[in-house]
Amino acid sequence: xxxxxxxxxxxxxxxxxxxxxxxxxxxxxxxxxxxxxxxxxxxxxxxxxxxxxxxxxxxxxxxxxxxxxxxxxxxxxxxxxxxxxxxxxxxxxxxxxxxxxxxxxxxxxxxxxxxxxxxxxxxxxxxxx
Numbered sequence: 079x080x081x082x083x084x085x086x087x088x089x090x091x092x093x094x095x096x097x098x099x100x101x102x103x104x105x106x107x108x109x110x111x112x113x114x115x116x117x118x119x120x121x122x123x124x125x126x127x128x129x130x131x132x133x134x135x136x137x138x139x140x141x142x143x144x145x146x147x148x149x150x151x152x153x154x155x156x157x158x159x160x161x162x163x164x165x166x167x168x169x170x171x172x173x174x175x176x177x178x179x180x181x182x183x184x185x186x187x188x189x190x191x192x193x194x195x196x197x198x199x200x201x202x203x204x205x206x207x
Contacts, residue, residue: 095185099153104206112200113138122195127164147205149179154204
């Protein structure tokens with residue numbers, strides 16, 4: 079697989095995403111459903127944004143790993159949240175995770191009026207191999 083990052087500017091670098099990712103010769107593509115802070119028993123977390131973001135990342139990583147893919151090959155990561163202000167106060171968590179795996183992904187950020195039950199953040203990824 080070949081990945082090419084397209085960044086006509088540099089300002090997005092501090093925001094931990096890229097403008098576009100071209101993928102050639104991929105052996106497979108994994109489309110992940112939005113992962114949120116849903117516990118193993120299926121119950122929705124009632125924790126604060128920071129803890130929900132940590133749980134959502136852990137859930138996303140588990141799905142990717144169990145499918146036989148690697149987080150470093152995430153090419154698209156969409157973020158949905160019920161509060162931009164709360165999310166960005168915990169943005170360092172996501173940035174650390176992205177840096178840890180060397181992820182270079184295109185992203186779109188959405189503030190939505192609600193998510194399922196008590197959820198505050200959801201991560202939707204596309205991964206290639």
